[in-house]
Amino acid sequence: MFIALSDHNCQFYFQNTSVLENHHWRSCIALLQQSGVFNHFDKKTWEQVEWQLRSLILATDITRQQEFLSRFKKYLDDPNFDFKNNFEQRHFMLQIALKCADICNPCRDW
Incomplete structure (x- = not known):
């Protein structure tokens, strides 16, 4: 909510929906990809991990x-x-x- 109210440019990336949470999950995914910690996962497993992380982090949005x-x-x-x-x-x-x-x-x- 703060990011949307403060006109931060992140709000435009996430259509003013769970802006901070979207930023957190995308940052999390980027860090995991850069670290290579899950490089041994096949594509399907990685997609499941990514979906679960997204779902978990977006659940922290207080508006929900x-x-x-x-x-x-x-x-x-x-x-x-x-x-x-x-x-x-x-x-x-x-x-x-x-x-x-x-x-x-x-x-x-x-």
Whole structure:
């Protein structure tokens, strides 16, 4: 939100949608590619890793907080919720964990 309100040029790259988060995931991917740490992955595996990182990082956008909280409550109320055996639910739980870490960061005592 700050980047969009401050007229930073990054806002134009990401169409004013999750600007900071888009910048973070693209920077993450660029660093991973430059480091070569995943060079041994085949194309399909790399695309899956990239998708998961993008999805996880974009989930930290605070403007989507209510969406995630509603979905989280729905999962918790579902007796068939099984994140251990369901990829989609497991990925969602990773998003929630990252959101919790992201939200609590400003609360740290500096």
